[in-house]
Amino acid sequence: MHYAGANMASLFVDLWHGKMDCDDRTDSRNNWVWKVLVAEKWEEHGRAVAACKRHLPGCFDVAPRNPAEKMNSFYKAREYITWLYHLCPALLYTILPHDYWRNFCKFVAALRIMSQYNITPVEVRQACQLFADWEEEFELLYYQCRVDRIHFVRPCVHLTNHLALEATRVGAHICSSQWTMERTIGNLGQEIRQPSDPFSNLAQQGIRRCQTNALKALFPQFDSDKKQLPRGRDDFTDVGDGYILLHKSDRRPIEGSYHEREAMAQFLQRPAPTRFRRWARLRLPNDQIARSAWTEMQKSADSDQRISRHVKEKWEFINAACVYLFAPFDPDLDRLSHGTVKTCHSLGDEATLTFINIKTIISVVGMVPYALPDREEHGQQYYFMVDMSKLDGAFNHTQADGSDDDIDDNNDMYSNNE
Numbered sequence: 355m356h357y358a359g360a361n362m363a364s365l366f367v368d369l370w371h372g373k374m375d376c377d378d379r380t381d382s383r384n385n386w387v388w389k390v391l392v393a394e395k396w397e398e399h400g401r402a403v404a405a406c407k408r409h410l411p412g413c414f415d416v417a418p419r420n421p422a423e424k425m426n427s428f429y430k431a432r433e434y435i436t437w438l439y440h441l442c443p444a445l446l447y448t449i450l451p452h453d454y455w456r457n458f459c460k461f462v463a464a465l466r467i468m469s470q471y472n473i474t475p476v477e478v479r480q481a482c483q484l485f486a487d488w489e490e491e492f493e494l495l496y497y498q499c500r501v502d503r504i505h506f507v508r509p510c511v512h513l514t515n516h517l518a519l520e521a522t523r524v525g526a527h528i529c530s531s532q533w534t535m536e537r538t539i540g541n542l543g544q545e546i547r548q549p550s551d552p553f554s555n556l557a558q559q560g561i562r563r564c565q566t567n568a569l570k571a572l573f574p575q576f577d578s579d580k581k582q583l584p585r586g587r588d589d590f591t592d593v594g595d596g597y598i599l600l601h602k603s604d605r606r607p608i609e610g611s612y613h614e615r616e617a618m619a620q621f622l623q624r625p626a627p628t629r630f631r632r633w634a635r636l637r638l639p640n641d642q643i644a645r646s647a648w649t650e651m652q653k654s655a656d657s658d659q660r661i662s663r664h665v666k667e668k669w670e671f672i673n674a675a676c677v678y679l680f681a682p683f684d685p686d687l688d689r690l691s692h693g694t695v696k697t698c699h700s701l702g703d704e705a706t707l708t709f710i711n712i713k714t715i716i717s718v719v720g721m722v723p724y725a726l727p728d729r730e731e732h733g734q735q736y737y738f739m740v741d742m743s744k745l746d747g748a749f750n751h752t753q754a755d756g757s758d759d760d761i762d763d764n765n766d767m768y769s770n771n772e
Contacts, residue, residue, distance in 0.1 A: 358435055359432070363434040363438055370388060371392060390446075390449050390450055399421075399422065399449070400420040404418075406722045410740060411643075411719075411720055413643060413718060413742075416430055416432050416433055418434075418437040421437060444695045444722070456690060460484050460488040460491070463694050464481040464518075468481050468518065469528055473526050489511060489512075493507060542560060543556070590637075595639065597639065600634065600643070603633045609629050614707055617709050621708065633646070640717060643718065675712045675715065677708060681700070683697065683698050684696075695738055697724055697737065698737060719739050
């Protein structure tokens with residue numbers, strides 16, 4: 355948490371703001387081509403970050419505020435992480451000089467790999483190579499082997515090269531990061547019941563936790579990972595494999611539109627049923643809540659309602675979701691950004707409706723409207739994807755009953771967007 359959300363964040367922000375110490379006798383900030391977030395550009399960037407809030411699902415936890423206004427007002431580590439490592443690769447495209455932008459994307463791509471709970475050997479090697487290339491390029495681009503800029507290479511820059519190597523020895527770093535430690539400290543503190551001797555009580559709670567974990571390791575059958583189902587018999591339908599349909603739903607089956615019936619018939623490869631029942635939400639195995647556009651589309655575009663209807667899925671139908679599709683990701687920008695910027699335009703008209711099996715939905719993602727200066731032909735609206743599942747340490751699970759803290763249960767939707 356401190357490495358990504360404080361140390362590296364401070365380094366990049368100081369560079370882009372031009373706030374690094376500078377020896378005026380041998381160097382000049384006016385010659386720093388990477389000093390792009392200043393004056394009006396910084397204000398514009400801050401407004402662009404704040405405008406992303408509505409398009410980030412509630413399960414992404416705290417959405418970053420306008421950094422130009424709030425960065426010095428208790429800006430949270432989670433806000434830094436979402437801002438820098440999910441939004442900046444897209445928002446700084448064409449703003450940072452191309453070589454500097456690609457260098458930053460390399461770091462983000464490697465950090466996303468190393469922030470997962472499960473990392474394969476192939477991913478570790480990929481992250482190791484990306485970090486090594488990033489550090490070498492970072493020194494050539496910023497430090498430039500100049501004595502008066504040696505302070506640009508902070509200890510956190512050197513630490514980067516050790517992350518992948520240490521993962522082969524101690525495992526995924528997120529399991530021993532400050533996120534995990536602070537959550538454990540908070541949980542132990544909540545278990546203290548006798549304030550007269552808090553430290554002894556805290557020690558006993560820690561001992562009990564270790565004993566419980568040891569028993570679960572010795573006897574895995576005692577470690578039940580069955581998730582709590584929502585309260586209320588009529589509020590959900592468990593469709594198996596960790597997928598649960600959540601209220602609200604139609605009391606009686608409704609008749610769909612012509613395009614919906616056509617899409618369903620094509621999917622079923624037989625005449626579609628004339629009536630079907632809609633559900634507002636779907637809880638995924640990772641505890642995220644995918645919402646439909648059923649009632650969300652009725653909300654005002656000026657409201658603070660955060661959109662949770664965009665989903666990422668794998669193709670494989672029993673219980674179906676009716677979706678509008680996005681076009682394939684732009685391969686050129688995906689390659690240039692090392693997979694950190696995935697952009698596409700929407701195919702969202704009724705003629706492109708299709709049905710998918712709800713069990714192919716992997717996670718809820720954010721699709722943020724994006725202005726690409728070189729792709730504005732035909733008046734198409736482009737989007738870039740924010741996938742928090744690629745940064746597991748910053749992912750906040752929803753509540754066990756399937757509700758989100760910042761989204762009212764009545765703010766449900768019907769058609770998921772892919």
